Amino acid sequence: MVPWNRFVEGDNLDVLRHLVAQGEHVDLIYIDPPYNTGNDFAYRDDIRGDAVRTRHEAWVEMMRPRLEAARDLLAPGGALFASIDDHEAAYLRLLLDEVFGEECFLAQIVVNLNPKGRQLGPGFATSHEYLLVFARDPRACVLEASSTEAVDPADFPQRDEEGRAFRHLPLRNTNKKFNPATTPTLHYPLYGDAASGRVATEPFADAVEIWPVFGDGRPAVWRWSAALAAERPDDLVCRRIRGRLGDRVDVYQRDWLHPGRRKKLSTIWMAEEVGSTDTAVAELKAIVGHVFESPKPTGLIRRILATMPDDARVLDFFAGSGTTGHAVALANLADGGTRRCLSVDRAEPTRPGSNAHAAGLLTVADITRARLRAVAEQLGGGFEEWRLPGS
Structure with missing residues (x-):
């Protein structure tokens, strides 16, 4: 069995170049790189040149x-998610535009990781970070920007005779860009009886002819073709409504709540949906102790994982506390998936006197390793550590 979690200690640039040279591919990359907040830089590459560089450069x-x-x-269908805060968000966005191409940009998501806001220091109480999302190839990308967890059953208040939940949606296309001039095939009459609710594409007894119109009476179009309306008449209902120009009859779709239904994700993710820094600290404390100052919550990573297939190959090359590997195990347990995660981190020393150092975790790699081992012991899925050839 291929383990759900693998870990390699080393400089992530060396690891990445080795994987590329071996022809490896992954479907999803999540990274939480250092935010350049003023502390000494842990990654000191051999950058040639005589110019004096700013910290941003x-x-x-x-x-x-x-x-x-x-x-x-x-892989061609893959995507990268990068967490970042205001220190480098603008620079990272421009860099990703350059490396991936502007056309590969998918989203800049605001993540509310600190609902109360940071109270120390001057200025505003910052309560968010960002997720930048880029596709390898937007035409081939398999990312689905939706989630089953985003669906609220309360949005489906109606019940049919079998108890199935649904809601009424206007069959008329409410976007005025779609009209008889732009989509003439969707401008056609339906026939309905408001007393019985019946709708058909052909006239029947007691039916009235119904054309799609906007609220101001101008011609509109339906969202369904005539063929689809003829195929699914039981999902349509005729209702009498009070419009801007008085009473009229209109056609609505019965939109059903079914198992596995998904809803598009917004670009603002709240802490109550994905967790916060506080919940992330509690998660880590429960499995290995309070040994990392600002881990990401597994709920955030699980939402990211849910946008990709359940057999995705995942890479986190700034693994830190090991949240991504932990989230992969939780997701696999929840839905029976076969995701696999490779976590990479270097032996950056932990601060003397810190909780991690006192616990014998002398490097960040030690923290990553300890968490992923604990995940395998408590949740299953296995754990494997490997080293770069020659290391």
């Missing part, structure tokens, strides 16, 4: 080769 030069290798590792 040094950070970008550190990230560039790693993102170039990451792009080459992604």
